[in-house]
Amino acid sequence: MTDQKKIQNLDWDSFGFAVNPSRSLYIEETKEGEEWPEGELRPYGNISISPAAGVLNYGQGVFEGIKAFRSKKGRIVFFRLEENAKRFYSSAERICIPPVPVDKFVAAVKKIVLDNEDFVPPTGRGALYVRPLLLGTGPILGVAPTSSYTFLIFVSPVGPYFKGGIKPLNLRVTKNFHRAAPKGIGNVKAIGNYSASLYPQRLAKKAGFNEVIYLNAGNEELVEEVGSANVFALTGNVLKTARLAGSILPGITRNSVIHIAREKLGLEVQETDLTLKEVLAADEVFCTGTAVVVCPIGRISTDDSDHVINNDKMGKVTQELRTILTGIQNEELEDTFGWVNPLE
Numbered sequence: 436m437t438d439q440k441k442i443q444n445l446d447w448d449s450f451g452f453a454v455n456p457s458r459s460l461y462i463e464e465t466k467e468g469e470e471w472p473e474g475e476l477r478p479y480g481n482i483s484i485s486p487a488a489g490v491l492n493y494g495q496g497v498f499e500g501i502k503a504f505r506s507k508k509g510r511i512v513f514f515r516l517e518e519n520a521k522r523f524y525s526s527a528e529r530i531c532i533p534p535v536p537v538d539k540f541v542a543a544v545k546k547i548v549l550d551n552e553d554f555v556p557p558t559g560r561g562a563l564y565v566r567p568l569l570l571g572t573g574p575i576l577g578v579a580p581t582s583s584y585t586f587l588i589f590v591s592p593v594g595p596y597f598k599g600g601i602k603p604l605n606l607r608v609t610k611n612f613h614r615a616a617p618k619g620i621g622n623v624k625a626i627g628n629y630s631a632s633l634y635p636q637r638l639a640k641k642a643g644f645n646e647v648i649y650l651n652a653g654n655e656e657l658v659e660e661v662g663s664a665n666v667f668a669l670t671g672n673v674l675k676t677a678r679l680a681g682s683i684l685p686g687i688t689r690n691s692v693i694h695i696a697r698e699k700l701g702l703e704v705q706e707t708d709l710t711l712k713e714v715l716a717a718d719e720v721f722c723t724g725t726a727v728v729v730c731p732i733g734r735i736s737t738d739d740s741d742h743v744i745n746n747d748k749m750g751k752v753t754q755e756l757r758t759i760l761t762g763i764q765n766e767e768l769e770d771t772f773g774w775v776n777p778l779e
């Protein structure tokens with residue numbers, strides 16, 4: 436951290452994974468066919484938007500989710516920030532938004548985090564969640580890409596996703612809904628994917644589950660992912676996750692776990708067709724994402740059966756993967772992959 440700003444005196448341990456106000460937001464606007472200009476910081480608060488905006492009417496919007504950590508070395512770091520920048524770029528292209536160049540994205544994220552550095556929680560007590568948005572804000576009536584766009588970033592200090600420690604998740608497999616279709620937009624972070632998941636999530640929560648496991652829309656024997664996390668199943672020495680066949684989000688945590696499992700734990704990792712049958716029979720099942728990190732799945736229910744995985748406990752390999760990943764993020768462990776970028 437620079438000398439200027441002392442860490443805010445906030446009740447960090449009361450924060451869950453929720454929006455907590457910070458100082459500023461980053462904003463810039465462009466028109467179709469023009470370059471993205473230099474953005475500016477504004478006090479955190481509401482923005483005004485046309486009622487005819489493409490994003491409000493046709494969901495022309497994409498987003499990212501990033502965490503800035505205060506590491507054990509006392510500095511603020513990002514984890515694989517360029518990967519978020521690249522995904523933001525391909526998400527934008529897929530729904531006809533002028534993409535933000537990777538370098539510009541990285542610089543913008545660093546700028547807003549620097550302005551809000553005192554809102555990055557103390558080491559091990561949470562993170563500053565960074566939410567970049569790219570929105571079609573020009574007015575449009577017929578269904579078409581709109582004429583002007585806004586790149587916006589807000590930040591929010593967050594606590595751990597699971598307050599009171601990690602508890603294995605209790606998930607429901609749904610055959611009533613699909614999250615995404617092959618050749619659709621499930622492989623990018625388009626906002627529409629998430630509105631589609633709200634109703635299945637609500638039903639699952641009402642029935643006492645934490646979240647939903649989605650199956651492949653073309654073959655319901657195959658597991659795709661959880662609403663906002665990728666799924667892994669370990670059987671013996673083999674760790675499997677669904678291959679990226681177009682409808683699954685290419686999670687950055689997913690990719691990191693694949694590297695750690697292969698290179699640090701010596702597991703055989705397969706990106707493959709992940710059958711529901713093998714997930715239900717696996718030794719350990721877990722999900723991965725920026726928000727949940729690596730989280731064990733302890734129970735899975737289908738329409739006609741309930742399954743307990745690893746006695747509803749976090750498995751040894753799941754724990755190891757989580758420890759190594761968070762160790763690298765907090766700079767407690769050596770970053771042999773070159774994944775950590777400091778805020779400078």
Ligand SMILES: Cc1ncc(COP(=O)(O)O)c(C=O)c1O
Pocket residue numbers: 500660661662663664665684685686687688689723724725726
């Ligand atoms: C649908 C979906 N799958 C998986 C993930 C995990 O991705 P990451 O590890 O990049 O956070 C996310 C979160 O971004 C998501 O929204």
